[in-house]
Amino acid sequence: NAGVMQNPRHLVRRRGQEARLRCSPMKGHSHVYWYRQLPEEGLKFMVYLQKENIIDESGMPKERFSAEFPKEGPSILRIQQVVRGDSAAYFCASSLTSGQSSYEQYFGPGTRLTVT
Amino acid sequence: AQSVSQHNHHVILSEAASLELGCNYSYGGTVNLFWYVQYPGQHLQLLLKYFSGDPLVKGIKGFEAEFIKSKFSFNLRKPSVQWSDTAEYFCAVNGNQFYFGTGTSLTVIP
Numbered sequence: 395n396a397g398v399m400q401n402p403r404h405l406v407r408r409r410g411q412e413a414r415l416r417c418s419p420m421k422g423h424s425h426v427y428w429y430r431q432l433p434e435e436g437l438k439f440m441v442y443l444q445k446e447n448i449i450d451e452s453g454m455p456k457e458r459f460s461a462e463f464p465k466e467g468p469s470i471l472r473i474q475q476v477v478r479g480d481s482a483a484y485f486c487a488s489s490l491t492s493g494q495s496s497y498e499q500y501f502g503p504g505t506r507l508t509v510t
Numbered sequence: 511a512q513s514v515s516q517h518n519h520h521v522i523l524s525e526a527a528s529l530e531l532g533c534n535y536s537y538g539g540t541v542n543l544f545w546y547v548q549y550p551g552q553h554l555q556l557l558l559k560y561f562s563g564d565p566l567v568k569g570i571k572g573f574e575a576e577f578i579k580s581k582f583s584f585n586l587r588k589p590s591v592q593w594s595d596t597a598e599y600f601c602a603v604n605g606n607q608f609y610f611g612t613g614t615s616l617t618v619i620p
Contacts (some may be wrong), residue, residue: 436612
């Protein structure tokens, strides 16, 4: 059973370009979470999605960032018009369920975004 | 609102020293508690978890954590650290949502 897959592992973008980060959850998992890890900082929750639904996007910046988890295919975190401050490691996690449950989150290897 | 606090941001220990990393949370309901570890250059891995039952839980690599409900704490411990324990440690709480602490960077000096 493959773990959480993220691609690309490393992504370099120039300022103003778009970045697309992909996450395939573990088989059977229908809950996906995105986190951002800035240098010298911890994990910051960004968004929580289920298939075709955004459940909680309280951690997402109001502009330029969006996320989706379509019925088919991976979850996508999209950053438009990237700026240098977007440079970070972006981690995806998946779980069987969430909330009042016993299931932990399984993390992918992350995508390291560098904006030049 | 739910939150998780890790009070130690950077910890430096010599090999064989004992370790205790603090974690406190704020949430009034039933919680599940986790510690994750991130070794240099790697992704997060589950170290141990508490769902219910014995509040002292054993994890991998000799780590353990104790859930003290009255103190809203879930501190991580290891009696004797090794150089290979150098990593970032994250406490996480799953109440109505999944929240992570800001992490504690542990450096073990050989």
